[in-house]
Structures are given as C-alpha cells and as structure tokens.
Amino acid sequence: MPVVHDVLIVGGGLVGACLALALQRSGLSVALIDAQPPQPVSTGADWDIRVYAISPGNAAFLDALGVWQRLDPQRVQRVESMMISGDRPEGRLSFSAYDAGLRELAHIVESSALQRALYQAMAEADPAHPAVAKRAINLEVAEDCARVELADGNLLQARLVVGADGGNSWLRQAAGLEARITDYQQVGLVANFETAQHHRGAAFQWFRDDGVLALLPLPGRRVSMVWSTTADHAQTLLALAAEALAAQVEAASSSVLGSLQLITLPAGFPLRLAHVPKLVAPRVALAGDAAHNVHPLAGQGVNLGFRDVRELVKVLAARVPGQDCGDRQLLRRYERARREDIVTMGLGTDGLQKLFAARAVWVSGVRNSGMAAVDHLPFLKNLLIRHAAA
Ligand SMILES: Cc1cc2nc3c(=O)[nH]c(=O)nc-3n(C[C@H](O)[C@H](O)[C@H](O)COP(=O)(O)OP(=O)(O)OC[C@H]3O[C@@H](n4cnc5c(N)ncnc54)[C@H](O)[C@@H]3O)c2cc1C
DSSP: OOOEEEEEEEOOSHHHHHHHHHHHHTTOOEEEEESSOOOOOOOTTOOOSOEEEEOHHHHHHHHHTTOGGGSOGGGOEEEOEEEEEOSSTTOEEEEETTTTTOSOSEEEEEHHHHHHHHHHHHHHHOTTOOEEEOOEEEEEEOSSOEEEEETTSOEEEEEEEEEOOOTTOHHHHHTTOOOEEEEEEEEEEEEEEEESSOOTTEEEEEEETTEEEEEEEETTTEEEEEEEEEHHHHHHHHTSOHHHHHHHHHHHTTTTTOSEEEOSOOEEEEEEEEEOSOOEETTEEEOGGGTEEOOGGGSOHHHHHHHHHHHHHHHHHTSOTTOOTTOHHHHHHHHHHHHHHHHHHHHHHHHHHHHHHOOOHHHHHHHHHHHHHHHTOHHHHHHHHHHHHO
C-alpha cells in the first residue's frame, strides 16, 4: 500500500508550491503534484510578462520561508506610491507608503522568478521532495484518508487533499464544491514597456471608458502594463504593431512617463469573478484561485492565495498532537478564518469594476467625486492601504 501523507497538494503554481514549502517546514509529510513541470525562468534582458504586486505582509511571509532572499534584488521593484485617476478630472486618488508609515505599498516581482525561488527552497529543504509532474484525475474519500488517482495510474493517499489547482479547479469539481462564476467578458492584456521618464517607484491606474489601465513599475525605466478591457478592444490592441500599441498606451496614460517602447510580446488573459461559497469538504480544502477569482484591478489574486496559505498553515500547526490534518473541525476553522478577506476582496473589486463600467452620467459624477472625497480622508486611505498590505 502507498504511504499516507499528511497533506497532498494538487497544483504547484505559486500558491500550491508556497503551501507545500510552508507545510514541509512545519514538519508535515507533504506530496505536491502539478500537471505541468515548472515554467522556465526568464533571465537577462527578457522580462516576464506575468508580474505580480506582492503585499508587504506576503513578502515577509515568503522571507520567513527563505524564498524572498532567493529573488535577484535587481529584478524586484518597490512601489512607494500609487496614483489612481477616474474618468473625469476631479476623480483622483493617491496613496503613499510614506504617509501610511510603510516602507512600500507592494513589491513588483516576476511570476517565474518567484516560482523558481519556491521550488529551489523546497528542493533544498528536502531534496527527495516529491514534486511530481502528474495530473490528478480521480478522487475517492474514505473514512481515514483521501485517495487521488493520477493520469499514469498511480495512487496517492493523504489525510487532507488541498486544491491549489487554479480557477478551473479539478479538485473543486471532484469534491462537489460549487463555484459561482461571472464572466466579465473582459481580457487582461499584459505587456512590458521601456519608458522615457523614470517612474520613481510609482504605480499608475486609470479607470477609463474602455476599462482599467495600470502601469506597474519595474526596475529601471520599465513598466508592466495590465489593461483590463473588452474582448474586442483587447483583440484590436493585440493586432497592433509594437509602435502602434506603445502609442495607444502612451495616449491612454496621458504620457505620464513620456514615450513608451514595447519590450515584450503582449498577451491576454480572460477575466472572471468566482465566488466559492464553501472552501472545504470531507478531507478537502481549497486555496488560491481554486477558492476565489477576483478582477486584477486591485492586484490581489495571488495575495489572497498566499493569505489562504498562511491561515491553513496556522490552523494545521495549532492542531492537538496526533490530530488528523483532515479533521472536519480544523477545516471549518480554516474556512471561517478566510471568509471575510475573500468576500471583501471579491465584492470590492467587483463593485469598483461595475461602478466604472456604468455609462450613466450621474454614476460618473458620483464615482469621481467619491474618489476625490476618499482622497481627502487620510483615515480611510490608511485603512485601505493596511488591508491591501496584509
Ligand atoms: C492580468 C492579470 C494580472 C494579475 N495581477 C496580479 C497581481 O498583480 N497581484 C496578485 O496578487 N494577483 C494578480 N493576478 C492573479 C494571479 O495571477 C492569480 O491569482 C494566481 O496566479 C493564482 O495562482 P494559483 O497558484 O492559485 O493558481 P495557478 O497559477 O492557476 O496554478 C494552478 C496549477 O494547478 C495545476 N493543475 C491544474 N489542474 C491540475 C490537475 N488536475 N492535476 C495536477 N495539477 C493541476 C496547473 O498546472 C497549475 O500549475 C493577476 C491575474 C491576471 C489575469
């Protein structure tokens, strides 16, 4: 009979790999599987088009796990301020790390570099760690453990199976957990640019008629763009030659960083909202995009996932000696503890998205004057910053 692991994690993206490492560090026996081997890491001149704004709280967690130190500091950018513009001149909102008493609002990190750092840390902690490139295809939950069948016919057994297998989570469906999905009919278009002027650690965001445009600072005179826009507009932008796309982005960003030069091929990702009312089932828990999908306008998707990891690790570490990792009470505790953060972020990003997608003139007035009002309320601004920085 195969061994029974404490925890089997299905999905070795950023969230699954981080969970595997953290649980491994806490002394549990962990198995991690992913349908694909880790993606190659861009080095040298090429910048990964997938970059994430990682919150200071999650950066500190990754630091404590020995992951953050493995990132090349020359390729990590601190965000010190953020300027948000509405679709009328009065609609302005700015955040500053200095005003909030923080060193930074976020760190911008390349996805592939973070993934590699996680896998390196895992391999170093346990060279025999079974990060197997295999797809899970079948789940069977028994009284004392759960069994997961792999595409190659092998079987893995664990007290608890965690689904960190992304937005289309196989485990979520296999465990019968419902997901309420809203397709935004939008695409998040990403690309990196060199800029004529230095960003000085500022991130910019514009709520526009055609969606939400964000420029996140990368080291040097570079930025990463996320333009969340209608599928048709995204297709039009993707079909443009490099100079024409750069000109469109420069115009849409009011030339705030001067002229732009495209340095990576653009790519588009469909956007959707997923509300998953129950995060746990017998011997099953969900984390990361398997547990929630939010609009990227707040740069919080993977941050929510890392906070799931922090909570699950905390709950499992606090179990009484000999208590089964799949214990129903433990899983309920995890679900309860994560509910508020996930619901707040889902509603908040969805509400903002809808507020700015509305065409009515009165709505436009309310949203822009609302931004201006928040800008004059330091207490509320600090609350918003503290939530995003966690
Ligand atoms: C345009 C855009 C910009 C974004 N910007 C930000 C940002 O700035 N900050 C932020 O916090 N978030 C951001 N996000 C969100 C972020 O991309 C996701 O939240 C994050 O990648 C989710 O990670 P994950 O590990 O949960 O899932 P995934 O990265 O989807 O990983 C899931 C893994 O599971 C594996 N898998 C799937 N099925 C199986 C199976 N049956 N068996 C085995 N393995 C399986 C897959 O191969 C994959 O490796 C952005 C998203 C978009 C679209």
